[in-house]
Amino acid sequence: MNLILVTFIILLAFTSYYFGRKKALVIQSSQRLTALPKFYGYYLAAWCAAPALIIFALWSVFEPSIVKTFILQDYTDQNLTKNELQLIYTKVKALAAGTYTGNITNFLDESANKYIQLKGIANSAKVAIILAILILSLSFAYRSVQKNDRMREPVEIFLKWVLFVASLGAVLVTIGIVFSLLFEAIRFFQAVKIFDFIFGTHWYPAKTFVRDGQPDPELMKDAFGAVPLFAGTFFIAFIAMCVAIPIGLLSGIYLSEYAGRGVRKYAKPIIEILAGIPTVVYGFFAALTVGPFVKEIGNAMGLEVSAESALAAGAVMGVMIIPFISSLSDDVITAVPQNLRDGSYAMGATKSETVKKVIFPAALPGIVGSILLAVSRAVGETMIVVMASGLAANLTMNPLESTSTITAQIVVILIGDQQFGDPKTQSAFALGISLFIVTLFLNVIALSVVKKYREKYE
């Protein structure tokens, strides 16, 4: 139904384009045109499609909630909670679609009939209104075409608006992220105190089994302490940085200061391949090869090593991050003005002394920025941890034990079927928003550091 309507509108827009252009050619015979003939077509097409599609979109967004209010009006005298009302509405919808399997009460049946009726009215109203709008806007547009008004300017203004709306897309995505996370997270924090979440040291969401339809508040208090996850996240990110910073930085310095053209030409893209490998592949590699390898070495040294050690996950993550640090630091080092180097050489310094004492300090803000970006990537990395590190949240500082991270817990909680309204599901969104805040914070600092540094030499 909706598809037919949209197709109809679009087809009509195409037809009106050709019609408008033809009309322009007719006008041409008697008077001077104000724009190229195709603009007459565009003008008509835009007036045809835009209002109708906007109304259609608004209608589609608001119709369900309006229908819902009408249906649930009958239930207001029953004193039901929000969740129960939602459940009833789902039942009504299922019944109307013929997929309901529970026992059908009279009341429910009535509601379902009402639902079908309302939907029918809404549908015919939608078609009628959109047809009316099509006729109105087309006749309005056609009149200005007939009058031979200026045609190019309105079309260009319209296009500009389209461009502007598209650029709002990115903002919409951000708003969508913030709201979807906040919405569920706030509901989570109604059930679990924010204090218990941030400072609690036990993360064990499976413990919150439901008793009498309500989760036990005593157990909840002790089940959602996110400290082990924050600690695990930063611990694994720290291990990753221990691998990535020395290797990435040194290879960045070598590539920008020492390497000949040939080495640079081949080594740089090859190292960057590491950044292009999907993380799930790293995860598989960490779980199957590096994990057992670390365990074997540890056992040979007489240490107790878990097969899913934080060390294995962190080290592989570090390798993944090497190219970020090496190419970013390569860029900032290359951007250091040549006269700083020349001055240092003129004083008799060797190349490495120049690098260590002149170039490195000059490039430091940029390097710090790139490291912060890398940390933010390590914090947000998911698949390596899910596959290679443990899923139980241990609060530990031993790299040979298994630990879990924010991202891994989000996946563990949300894999498979989720039940919205369950504090366990909501906790994933609370974790998501803390992850979002942490990475946003790191990015903002990193970007401002890099930006500040750039201004210094330009």
Added chain:
Amino acid sequence: MNSFKKNLLKKRYNAERRFQWYGKIAIGLALTFLAVFMFQIFSKGYSAFQKTWIVTEVHYDKELLLIDAESPSKDDLENADYYDVAYKAMTSLDPGLPEEEDRQLIQMVSYKYETEVKDLLLKNPDFLGKIVPIKLTASDDVDQVHKGNYPRDIPEKNRRVNDYQLQIYDMLNERGDILSEFNISFFTSPDSREAELAGIASSFMGTVFSILVCLAFSFPIAVLAAIYLEEFAPKNKFTDFIEVNINNLAAVPSIVFGLLGLGVLLAVFNLPRSTPLVGGITLSLMTLPTIIIAARASLKAVPPSIREAALAMGASNMQTTMHHTVPLSMPGTLSGTIIGLAQALGETAPLILIGMVAFVNTIPGTPVDPAASLPVQIYIWSESAERGFVEKVSACIMVLLAFLILMNLAAQIVRHKFEKKWS
């Protein structure tokens, strides 16, 4: 020069040499890791492209098939009972085996062997009543033994293939009745719980659909947004805000986009779960900032002289942009888009959250059918314990990497072939 100065100089030169070596070692380590990694994947995965068959003889006995008609129609063959015929085909390998031990032989082929027996007859109806040779898919344990991935000298109770089965295997192998052929079904069959039957067709199609949906959503919006921001946007607080927003969005962890897909696309818009449609839209939100940044960079690279020339000829701003700037910036935009799509292609976490990890044993035909994607398939298989899946995962990784290499090559070609050099 006194010896003190000489020593100092020597020390400084040594430090210089050491520092160079650190750099070389760092690069060497990174390259070594890449090499080890590639070697591991290839050495584990190449055998998955081989499929092991067991050859035996099947007697399409009309009585056992329960076919009464003199010249049976296609329907008769379709509805015949193949259980006994197939069973006999396997047990005939060792007629001396007591009946209660028959399972050991049956376990050597895939559980779908009955279908294979049926399909052969349906393809060649004139085999009815005859004894013909047939290839049956070996079970993943036999397959692994044949590929040498199972150690044979460990105690029997730790082995998935027992001594008797090994003996039969050796006998068949000597007779040349164990065949190894190119594994076409790896590319043509959907996922399965059994390693020997599992293929990547369903996840491959899922990936293709997701990427197409992602392209359809992200490319137009991103290009339009880039044009506005680069060519028309006034310099004010709001456009600054949009810019900051895009830069930050590019660094948001992918799993957050998964939460967005779950919380908005599935919960609010009620789009169908586990489908490439939702996966593609989620990925497109993630790719959007990447493409916007690439498109803006390539718009910026178009020299102002082009715009000025067009404006001087009387073109409007919009015409200048749409007729000159945008077409000239397209190569850069397209290669940025391909790179963004390649990133989206390897993404796993957001797809897991929107339910694309469900077990799907059909090949999706449209973007609204449930499907997995290649990276998710890697995750699913690597979580299963069966030995046969290890090589499947590695092979799947090889396919995924090949896909990515192709896309990156395409991006390079688009950039180098079509991009104009302004000098």
